[in-house]
Amino acid sequence: RIGPAFRTSHPLASGPVVQPAPTVDGFVETFLGELNYGQGTLLSQSTVNDQYLALARTVRRYLMADWLETGTRRRQTQQKTVGYLSAEYLLGRQLGNNLLATNLQDIAQVAMERCGIDIATLRAQEVEPGLGNGGLGRLAACFVDSLATMDVPCIGYGIRYEYGIFRQTFEADRQVEVPDSWLSLGNPWEFPHPERQVLVSFGGSTETTTDADGRERCTWTPDWQVIGMPYHYMVPGHRNGVVNTLRLWSARATQAFDLQIFNSGDYAQAVRAQTTAENISKVLYPEDSTPQGKELRLQQQYFFVACSLHDFIDNTLPADFDLRRLHQRIIFQLNDTHPVIAIPELMRILVDRKGFAWDEAWEITQKCFAYTCHTLLPEALEVWSAELLGRLLPRHLEIIYRINEEFLEEVREAHPGDEMLVRRMSIIAEHPERAVRMAYLATVAASKVNGVAELHSQLLRDKVLPDFSRLWPEKFTNVTNGVTPRRFVRLANRRLSDLLTETIGDGWVTDLDRLRELEPYADDAGFREQFRAVKQANKERLTTLLRVRDGLELPPEAMLDVMVKRLHEYKRQTLKLLHIVSLYDDVVSGRVPAEQVTPRTFVFGAKAAPGYHLAKEIIFLINAVADVVNADPAVAGRLSVAFPANYNVTLAEKLIPAADLSEQISLAGKEASGTGNMKFALNGALTIGTDDGANVEIRRLVGDEHFFLFGMTEPEVEELTARGYTPSAVYESDPQLRSTIDLLASGHFTGGDRQAVAPVVDNLLHQDSFMVLADFRAYLDAQARVDAAYADPDAWSRSAILNVARSGYFSSDRSMRDYLERIWHA
Numbered sequence: 001r002i003g004p005a006f007r008t009s010h011p012l013a014s015g016p017v018v019q020p021a022p023t024v025d026g027f028v029e030t031f032l033g034e035l036n037y038g039q040g041t042l043l044s045q046s047t048v049n050d051q052y053l054a055l056a057r058t059v060r061r062y063l064m065a066d067w068l069e070t071g072t073r074r075r076q077t078q079q080k081t082v083g084y085l086s087a088e089y090l091l092g093r094q095l096g097n098n099l100l101a102t103n104l105q106d107i108a109q110v111a112m113e114r115c116g117i118d119i120a121t122l123r124a125q126e127v128e129p130g131l132g133n134g135g136l137g138r139l140a141a142c143f144v145d146s147l148a149t150m151d152v153p154c155i156g157y158g159i160r161y162e163y164g165i166f167r168q169t170f171e172a173d174r175q176v177e178v179p180d181s182w183l184s185l186g187n188p189w190e191f192p193h194p195e196r197q198v199l200v201s202f203g204g205s206t207e208t209t210t211d212a213d214g215r216e217r218c219t220w221t222p223d224w225q226v227i228g229m230p231y232h233y234m235v236p237g238h239r240n241g242v243v244n245t246l247r248l249w250s251a252r253a254t255q256a257f258d259l260q261i262f263n264s265g266d267y268a269q270a271v272r273a274q275t276t277a278e279n280i281s282k283v284l285y286p287e288d289s290t291p292q293g294k295e296l297r298l299q300q301q302y303f304f305v306a307c308s309l310h311d312f313i314d315n316t317l318p319a320d321f322d323l324r325r326l327h328q329r330i331i332f333q334l335n336d337t338h339p340v341i342a343i344p345e346l347m348r349i350l351v352d353r354k355g356f357a358w359d360e361a362w363e364i365t366q367k368c369f370a371y372t373c374h375t376l377l378p379e380a381l382e383v384w385s386a387e388l389l390g391r392l393l394p395r396h397l398e399i400i401y402r403i404n405e406e407f408l409e410e411v412r413e414a415h416p417g418d419e420m421l422v423r424r425m426s427i428i429a430e431h432p433e434r435a436v437r438m439a440y441l442a443t444v445a446a447s448k449v450n451g452v453a454e455l456h457s458q459l460l461r462d463k464v465l466p467d468f469s470r471l472w473p474e475k476f477t478n479v480t481n482g483v484t485p486r487r488f489v490r491l492a493n494r495r496l497s498d499l500l501t502e503t504i505g506d507g508w509v510t511d512l513d514r515l516r517e518l519e520p521y522a523d524d525a526g527f528r529e530q531f532r533a534v535k536q537a538n539k540e541r542l543t544t545l546l547r548v549r550d551g552l553e554l555p556p557e558a559m560l561d562v563m564v565k566r567l568h569e570y571k572r573q574t575l576k577l578l579h580i581v582s583l584y585d586d587v588v589s590g591r592v593p594a595e596q597v598t599p600r601t602f603v604f605g606a607k608a609a610p611g612y613h614l615a616k617e618i619i620f621l622i623n624a625v626a627d628v629v630n631a632d633p634a635v636a637g638r639l640s641v642a643f644p645a646n647y648n649v650t651l652a653e654k655l656i657p658a659a660d661l662s663e664q665i666s667l668a669g670k671e672a673s674g675t676g677n678m679k680f681a682l683n684g685a686l687t688i689g690t691d692d693g694a695n696v697e698i699r700r701l702v703g704d705e706h707f708f709l710f711g712m713t714e715p716e717v718e719e720l721t722a723r724g725y726t727p728s729a730v731y732e733s734d735p736q737l738r739s740t741i742d743l744l745a746s747g748h749f750t751g752g753d754r755q756a757v758a759p760v761v762d763n764l765l766h767q768d769s770f771m772v773l774a775d776f777r778a779y780l781d782a783q784a785r786v787d788a789a790y791a792d793p794d795a796w797s798r799s800a801i802l803n804v805a806r807s808g809y810f811s812s813d814r815s816m817r818d819y820l821e822r823i824w825h826a
């Protein structure tokens, strides 16, 4: 029984939803009520988890009236909505964010004290929803935060994975993955909505028949179905009374599965079949930028996209809505190629279910989608084999073929006789097997295609989709990424936030350009002193955390040099490692007295995709070097290396505010944007970086003198590639590089085991696809400039303050304004 159950005339039932009083007493009362009636326990008997859940449900109550009100307002105004389609949302912990949004931080803390509870202990109890891999998923979370803060109607659509990104542990220095059962202690932040569930079909066959009036009709007879159960999450704006919705889909088996269970003799087999359906939303694929082409992944993609389109068209729009006006009510933003199957799905809905003619359906569809590309790596562009796609979604494959035929006709008209061009641009690749190029499908259908930083958008036009950008130059645009200042400054760095607010007022939290007002204070010695004290306190907080969490003993005074991001060859964690080994080599070989080495703590955080063997070898090597460097008295007090396991949003919030130096050292032309780079700059770290992704824009804004640039530019990389790159020749020609690599290769860091370092060393010497050795010299020189700059604390602080003051552009609020103006027109 779904749908409204009854109506009543009781006066309380029609009035506004009652919100608990935003006072300490009101909070305590609500909290104890949740503990007693929600958790079914007494304060004196309750566990930390009981208390955390009750606290979360208390905070939730303060958001509920606004959530319901926002929903009502959205239904009334019928404004254009952003349907953000993303397979990943890397949300981070909810409690702190929601306390911040509701302005309840102080009240909650005092209220918990009254109950004899330390609120920090309860915060630590929350398992972060890790429903994403890295930058792409975190970007989606920043974007929905900004849209709520700007009161833009948005529904975030995604998947409620039962297991998020794996928990990383180290055993004998090697990565071991542990399943992330984030739901096991209860999730107070979600609301299941069975009345909005959706049926999704897979497999089977299609049949085309001709109507009495001569119209062709297609019917798809699927051979299995699953139910999509939506779970709603609150997305509160910053203290503005707005709460948008994130709608994540979970797969359930259908009645048909249950009936099969009863009817079949093989009960166990039938139950296994049920499990197959529910597997769809079981686990997040842990590959970042390297798709695996697995059937289950395509099932996930179609599953959440079909649920989302159905949800909006049939359950959100009024029943009599004229779908020719669909684009006036929705723009579906495709977050990379993962949701691109939405394009043939909308065509199928319009043509097969709603009876539109093909051309009319295509016109509607083209206006309802926009596509964001997040990569330049060819291996990251998804391509689905036609065999697999046709087996799982036979009707969608037919639709894709027809879209392609009509598109290629258009190409032929524009460029008669150029069959090479037609083959290059075809949505269907023929080699090594027939396959669908999802990025091409997206580009053909979308109203706009954007890259995520200026350089990336340019390379996207010139290198990835050159034929398309020539055909439709006005379709291509750039929107540089951004990050939410609420989570990554206000929440993560309370000390800096308080200093900023004391100095320029609190407007910066929702208007980050106001940070400009800080510029004059860079020349104020008293302010610099305060700024340094903030950084020092953050470092001490981090030192304590890493001692308790990882048993690491780190000197709290040293320069904190941080490289945190997914482990990927193109990001070049090995370049950082070579720097560390070369500094260590300088001292142990006696070439440089230890006293001349700037004290540094190197921090790494990185997960490797479980099947990415070389990445895992690099993790092993970093850990092995850390063990030896940290234990060697020759560099004691000078060099230490920390690699805390399981880098995630929660750890980022502790690491970034403490950092002095931000490592953004990808090979030029490979990192689409980066967003960690922005978080560091906003927290007063200086960047050492290549001319890549959004580094280019960061450097332009903060100024060359406040940024350590090094390495080849993208055209230089191209040129070297064309000339032919031989890493071994670089090795031979640079004595310091030779000494560094030889020390690594000798087994010095692996107890004499040369075999253990061979995978990484051999790759560097004989392959080095990302030109680590070619940039080694420039990197070391830049690091020497870093040391020299750090020796003058006043000049360093001045640069750090200017980094903060000039990075307001990298707010995701600004990114959202750009999407609104250039793409959504909402």
Ligand code: Z15
Residues within 6 Å of the ligand: 133, 134, 135, 136, 137, 139, 288, 289, 290, 336, 374, 375, 380, 452, 481, 671, 672, 673, 674, 675, 693
């Ligand atoms: C991902 O996290 C990114 C790109 C991808 O194609 C996939 Cl599959 C995952 C990252 C980019 O590597 C990074 O440069 C960018 O800042 C981020 O997306 C957000 O745009």
